[in-house]
Amino acid sequence: MAEDPRRGIPRTDAVLADPRLVAAIANLGQSAVKGLVNAAQARARRGLADPLLIVEEVLAALPEKATTLRRVINATGVVVHTNLGRAPLSEAAIAALVEAGGYVDVELDLATGRRGKRGLATASALRDAVPGAGDALVVNNAAAALVLATTAYAAGREVIWSRGELVEIGDRFRLPDLIASTGVRIREVGTTNRSSIDDYAAALGPDTGCILKVHRSNFRVEGFTAEAGVAELAGLGVPVIADLGSGLLRPDPLLPDEPDFATTLAAGATVAIASADKLLGGPQAGLILGQTEAIAMVRRHPLARAMRVDKLTLAALEATLRGPRVPVDQYVHADPGQLRERTERLAAAVGAEVVESSGRVGGGGAPGLELPGFAVALSESVAARLRTHRPAVLARIERGRCLVDLRCVPDADDDLVGQAITDALRAG
Numbered sequence: 001m002a003e004d005p006r007r008g009i010p011r012t013d014a015v016l017a018d019p020r021l022v023a024a025i026a027n028l029g030q031s032a033v034k035g036l037v038n039a040a041q042a043r044a045r046r047g048l049a050d051p052l053l054i055v056e057e058v059l060a061a062l063p064e065k066a067t068t069l070r071r072v073i074n075a076t077g078v079v080v081h082t083n084l085g086r087a088p089l090s091e092a093a094i095a096a097l098v099e100a101g102g103y104v105d106v107e108l109d110l111a112t113g114r115r116g117k118r119g120l121a122t123a124s125a126l127r128d129a130v131p132g133a134g135d136a137l138v139v140n141n142a143a144a145a146l147v148l149a150t151t152a153y154a155a156g157r158e159v160i161w162s163r164g165e166l167v168e169i170g171d172r173f174r175l176p177d178l179i180a181s182t183g184v185r186i187r188e189v190g191t192t193n194r195s196s197i198d199d200y201a202a203a204l205g206p207d208t209g210c211i212l213k214v215h216r217s218n219f220r221v222e223g224f225t226a227e228a229g230v231a232e233l234a235g236l237g238v239p240v241i242a243d244l245g246s247g248l249l250r251p252d253p254l255l256p257d258e259p260d261f262a263t264t265l266a267a268g269a270t271v272a273i274a275s276a277d278k279l280l281g282g283p284q285a286g287l288i289l290g291q292t293e294a295i296a297m298v299r300r301h302p303l304a305r306a307m308r309v310d311k312l313t314l315a316a317l318e319a320t321l322r323g324p325r326v327p328v329d330q331y332v333h334a335d336p337g338q339l340r341e342r343t344e345r346l347a348a349a350v351g352a353e354v355v356e357s358s359g360r361v362g363g364g365g366a367p368g369l370e371l372p373g374f375a376v377a378l379s380e381s382v383a384a385r386l387r388t389h390r391p392a393v394l395a396r397i398e399r400g401r402c403l404v405d406l407r408c409v410p411d412a413d414d415d416l417v418g419q420a421i422t423d424a425l426r427a428g
């Protein structure tokens with residue numbers, strides 16, 4: 001270039017006044033847009049961009065949204081997919097969440113104008129869902145619930161815990177480390193494969209704060225095994241905390257090995273704990289249900305304030321409990337006949353074959369349980385192109401093939417998946 005490229009570069013305020021960028025600022029914020037303007041000016045100064053096209057440069061570089069989290073269509077067949085944020089919320093829960101984004105009466109009684117108790121409506125929805133529960137408390141996640149309940153019952157004392165249930169829940173988070181970090185001493189009983197009621201009874205002493213019973217939600221123990229149930233443990237006369245993991249409210253015949261709140265409380269657990277974003281299909285939260293006095297004691301603990309959930313969670317959870325059937329429940333119980341029909345239609349549209357494919361509950365529970373279903377089989381290399389497609393489609397790779405499983409795809413998105421496959425095959 002013959003001329004000095006620095007000449008004619010428009011000033012920042014002049015660029016930002018362009019109506020197209022005013023609109024972008026409304027969406028993305030002043031500093032994000034200004035940063036891109038300054039970067040474009042810097043490129044122009046070095047002669048790398050046309051000074052007259054700064055706005056166009058910025059528009060081309062604008063992100064779509066103020067968040068970098070991107071929508072992913074879950075074509076893995078794994079319902080509660082940890083890497084995809086576990087449970088997808090129901091439409092009703094999403095609507096509740098959006099509404100709660102503004103000012104809401106979360107701690108106000110509109111009738112009297114007085115301060116109201118936080119979380120009452122959600123606790124009442126939980127009590128209605130589990131009639132055997134006197135009360136309920138909602139905290140950040142099940143790990144928090146476990147810390148809170150165990151601390152409330154055994155701070156400075158012992159929790160009795162079977163060696164067969166000292167679980168790592170994932171990403172190197174180990175429940176025994178979590179509990180030990182609170183200063184509660186762990187009194188291990190039994191062995192990896194077998195623990196009996198006598199093992200627990202022998203460990204009881206003046207230092208016993210509570211017994212902890214943890215569901216093996218991500219692994220199975222088979223063969224020569226034995227464990228003491230909640231009813232037996234409750235008979236020992238010490239508070240029993242039961243960590244259910246998955247959050248089933250009542251028994252589900254399809255998931256016979258998953259514990260549920262109703263049965264566990266009826267068996268005599270003092271409090272039962274679970275995640276809200278696994279099989280319950282709600283937002284991330286930890287649920288603590290139990291007798292009224294037990295929950296009151298947990299709620300009074302100072303740590304409870306540090307673990308309380310926000311209005312968004314309360315709203316989404318209430319809508320999950322009171323609203324229509326949640327996606328997780330639909331996907332776990334998807335009808336194989338309908339899955340086959342949809343998969344055949346998709347396969348025909350993209351010119352691929354249908355194979356049998358087992359879905360999974362996933363990180364949410366029921367380890368090893370296969371949910372019968374189908375998938376469109378593609379060559380393995382398609383998976384990466386589907387992943388980087390917009391919207392992203394996450395398939396499952398199995399034995400050198402890319403399997404597209406519609407179990408966790410809402411029917412309405414079948415065509416989107418078809419389009420993504422067509423695009424991916426064309427790009428290959």
Ligand SMILES: *Cc1c(COP(=O)(O)O)cnc(C)c1O
Pocket residue numbers: 141142143144167169214215216217218243244245246274275276285286364
């Ligand atoms: C998933 C799980 C947890 C942890 O739940 P978060 O809600 O992720 O904190 C704890 N215990 C069991 C048995 C689990 O399955």
